[in-house]
């Protein structure tokens with residue numbers, strides 16, 4: 185078959201990184217090679233043609249040896265115009281080089297939870313969205329949820345997901361759903377429902393019974409303060425507990441993979457300590473309420489008064505139970521994995537080390553560290569790139585020396601030359617990272 189091929193410039197419209205022939209590059213990800221290019225084919229887009237075109241266009245002769253390692257080609261996108269086919273192709277190394285980590289992630293149909301967390305701006309959302317696309321492509325009905333108050337899931341999927349409900353991801357024939365929970369709104373809903381049903385009325389109720397002495401004790405319980413000026417992390421805890429509540433409903437039983445795109449590290453750490461804190465606070469409230477109720481029933485038996493509403497207590501009890509469930513989910517090694525996302529800088533890696541240590545103390549299972557935005561190797565580094573690369577290497581060395589991090593599986597994700605937005609780009613990223 186006569187195939188003429190040439191590498192052409194990046195195609196921003198499809199949002200996938202690509203290289204022109206002069207800068208064609210082999211990307212190394214965690215010792216595994218991969219590369220990708222855009223090509224124009226005059227003939228068919230059969231795998232053979234793509235393979236031939238790819239090999240003839242993208243690598244210099246000194247790289248021919250390496251080229252033989254690129255056996256698996258996948259078409260990231262393709263479209264036809266007057267001049268033929270225009271393709272973006274990804275190639276990865278021999279299957280022997282491929283990390284088997286993802287096989288373990290997709291194994292089984294019992295529900296699994298993945299929480300992606302790390303410092304602000306390191307790529308948590310992009311990686312969470314790409315993992316969701318990858319799971320869905322592997323046949324898992326998948327839900328990706330953002331509980332970060334500063335959402336970017338909508339931007340990542342290039343679709344409005346801000347409704348606070350589960351929405352199918354547009355334009356893909358995949359079992360893939362996404363949801364952005366507005367944590368502040370979730371807290372407000374909870375707060376309103378509790379006070380409407382008599383939550384703040386616990387105090388009024390006591391006053392009405394002439395039990396003002398209890399008020400001082402109540403003021404130490406911190407619940408009012410908790411809802412008025414919530415500690416950072418409470419919003420997210422309520423948001424996650426809301427998702428857990430959803431997930432118990434039969435119509436959501438289909439989801440076998442649920443991914444949480446969480447807020448930056450500080451929030452996550454506080455979130456982990458919240459179930460214990462709330463358990464203690466709510467436990468105290470409930471204990472006090474019981475005492476009041478027994479006092480109230482004594483009064484009632486004398487004066488025949490009606491007792492106050494217990495709905496607020498029930499809501500608190502339900503929140504407490506959900507919090508305990510969230511804590512159990514976080515700590516369950518069989519069903520949950522917290523994936524730390526970082527970038528190759530000393531600051532980010534130091535923070536990841538602290539995060540790993542805190543997660544470990546909290547009993548949260550962690551297996552993988554994704555180092556995102558690693559500069560791909562190049563034959564012709566500019567001065568800036570050479571310095572940057574050296575700097576990144578220093579940070580990577582830190583990972584292998586760090587007692588908290590070196591036991592983790594380290595996965596590198598390359599820095600792309602275009603923004604990763606929309607499903608085709610996320611698929612491309614996911615195929616490179618989650619292997």
Ligand SMILES: Nc1ncnc2c1ncn2[C@@H]1O[C@H](COP(=O)(O)OP(=O)(O)OP(=O)(O)O)[C@@H](O)[C@H]1O
Pocket residue numbers: 303304305306307308309310311332334336447448556557558597598599600601602603604605
């Ligand atoms: N490997 C990458 N190559 C190039 N750009 C990237 C890569 N990973 C992420 N980005 C870009 O970096 C920006 C931040 O990414 P993202 O929103 O995924 O980070 P985040 O950790 O979720 O941020 P936040 O903490 O603000 O929620 C986005 O513009 C995203 O497209």
